[in-house]
Amino acid sequence: MADMREAGLDLDPKYDASGLITACVTDAASGALLMVAHMNEEALRLTTQTGEVHFWSRSRASLWKKGESSGNVLKLVELRIDCDQDAVWVIASPAGPTCHTGAPSCFYRRVAADGSLERIA
Numbered sequence: 001m002a003d004m005r006e007a008g009l010d011l012d013p014k015y016d017a018s019g020l021i022t023a024c025v026t027d028a029a030s031g032a033l034l035m036v037a038h039m040n041e042e043a044l045r046l047t048t049q050t051g052e053v054h055f056w057s058r059s060r061a062s063l064w065k066k067g068e069s070s071g072n073v074l075k076l077v078e079l080r081i082d083c084d085q086d087a088v089w090v091i092a093s094p095a096g097p098t099c100h101t102g103a104p105s106c107f108y109r110r111v112a113a114d115g116s117l118e119r120i121a
């Protein structure tokens with residue numbers, strides 16, 4: 001029997017034991033991967049309802065609108081969910097650098113074959 005989460009057209013996120021799904025955020029203009037974080041049910045609802053991207057911060061144990069203190073909000077352009085509905089792909093327009101270090105993306109270092117890091121942005 002087909003898994004309705006995979007075959008159906010109903011949004012039915014598969015939250016983990018902590019009530020979270022993974023959220024990958026890419027830049028709508030460049031396609032670059034900006035950050036990876038987590039959403040709970042409320043963060044997902046607020047993201048779709050307000051058009052501004054919200055997460056659940058595990059370290060702060062609180063709901064987090066990205067940019068609430070820095071101003072570097074992420075405007076939602078499109079939201080996709082993966083095959084088994086345990087991860088979302090957030091396509092967004094960033095108002096400024098996404099990473100709290102000031103880098104455009106949190107992925108500003110490349111890992112070389114010898115394990116060393118190379119700064120690329």
Ligand SMILES: N=c1c2ncn([C@@H]3O[C@H](COP(=O)(O)OP(=O)(O)OP(=O)(O)O)[C@@H](O)[C@H]3O)c2ncn1[C@@H]1O[C@H](COP(=O)(O)O)[C@@H](O)[C@H]1O
Pocket residue numbers: 035036037038056057058059060065066067068069070071072098099100106
């Ligand atoms: N702004 C960011 C920020 N932007 C992107 N990220 C990425 O988001 C991920 C998840 O952040 P969390 O702090 O919620 O981390 P977590 O849920 O505990 O998960 P991990 O740290 O284990 O990944 C981080 O691992 C970073 O890669 C950020 N992580 C933290 N911040 C902090 O969030 C606060 C608010 O920032 P603004 O939302 O921009 O105002 C500031 O104190 C910032 O230092």
